Amino acid sequence: MATLTGKHALVTGGGSGIGAAIALKLAREGAAVTISGRRQQALEEQSGRHTNIDFVTADITNPNSVASMFESAHKMAGPVEIIIANAGIAKSASLAKTDLSLWNEMIGVNLTGTFLTLKEAAKHMSGANWGRMITIASTAGIKGSSYISAYSAAKHGVVGLTRSLAIEFAGKGITVNAVCPGFTETSIVETTIANIMEKTGLDEEAARSALTKSNPTGKIIQPEEVAAVVNWLVGPGSDAVTGQSISVCGGETW
Ligand SMILES: NC(=O)c1ccc[n+]([C@@H]2O[C@H](COP(=O)([O-])OP(=O)(O)OC[C@H]3O[C@@H](n4cnc5c(N)ncnc54)[C@H](OP(=O)(O)O)[C@@H]3O)[C@@H](O)[C@H]2O)c1
Structure with missing residues (x-):
């Protein structure tokens, strides 16, 4: 049975990997899904996999681009009620080799990009009394590991952002959760x-x-395993779950 019919989900970074698997899962559950990213060809390919999927190009590090992404999504399928802030990049280096440019890139895309996405999402969701915000963080947002200090700092930031917004929006019918893949x-x-x-x-x-x-x-982990958890978090029966960081990692973290 389709559980998301009538809902509109926007999945950033939906042109590949985990975002593509989430988009397909939510589309199969009946949601209208808008995917976004910088590479048009990847987005076209993924949107061709299901009639419920459409796409818009956007760079999540640019506030104007993020605002246009939501406006275009709204024009295509109505107000966004489910935002999956999935877009991100991972680069590794020892601390000695982590220069300011690498640090800024990891924070800029993974943390600031997620902040800009959720800030714009909140504007579009206000007044609806129902919404779902999911961040795709990482087990690196819960524990540290060598050679990923910048990425891990950004993903810990994503978890902190998620927890704070969960409290801020608790009275507005909007749940905010982080999914943390291994x-x-x-x-x-x-x-x-x-x-x-x-x-x-x-x-x-x-x-x-x-x-x-x-x-x-x-x-x-397979991308579809992450998508299954996201699908549950945005579907019926999950209203009481907010502010959580749910690891999808075979027990690596908790
Ligand atoms: N794979 C893992 O092992 C793993 C583990 C834990 C967490 N994660 C997280 O899962 C998320 C998805 O990653 P993935 O593994 O599915 O890798 P992926 O296939 O490389 O997907 C990342 C997506 O983010 C988009 N993106 C990157 N920078 C962007 C920007 N500035 N603006 C807009 N979109 C941007 C990319 O699209 P464009 O290049 O077209 O912009 C791409 O579609 C990331 O947040 C990642 O940190 C992954």
Whole structure:
């Protein structure tokens, strides 16, 4: 049974990876889904996977672009009631090699981009008395690891932003939750495996196994597993769940 018929969801970074899986899941549940990102071709490909999916190009680091993204989404499918702030980038480096440019990039896209997205979403949701805000943070938003200090700081910021907005919007029918994936089978993991191979000389299987060790179940998470949790958080029966950071990581963090 379709549980999201009549709802409009905007998924940032919906042209690939976890965002694409979330968009498809919500569309299959009956929602009108707008996906966004910078690469038009990727967005066109993903929107072709379901008639309920449309797209708009946008850069979440630019406030004007974020405002236009919501305006275009509104014109295409009505007010946005569900925002999935998923767009993000991951780069790793030791502290010594983390220069200001890398730091600013990690904070700018992952934290400031999420802030700009949720700030604009709140304007569009005000007065509706129902809404769902989901941030896609990371297990790196809950625990630290070496070589990802900038990314991890940004994702911890996303978790803090999520918790604070949950309280701010608690009386307005809007829930705000963070979903925190562990290593998930997308281009981010492909790049991480390539980096491990390059820096350590390990072959692909050994590099992959270095990543799966962080997950007690010994697996890389699939994007559809993250999408299933998001789908539950935006669907019926989740009204009492807000301000949470829900790990999808086979027990890596809690
Ligand atoms: N894969 C993992 O292991 C993992 C684990 C934990 C958390 N996460 C988080 O999950 C989210 C999705 O990542 P993914 O793994 O699915 O990787 P992905 O396939 O690279 O997806 C990231 C998406 O973000 C979009 N994006 C990046 N910068 C943007 C910007 N400035 N403006 C608008 N869109 C932008 C990209 O689209 P364009 O390039 O077209 O702009 C892309 O579609 C990220 O927040 C990531 O930190 C991933």
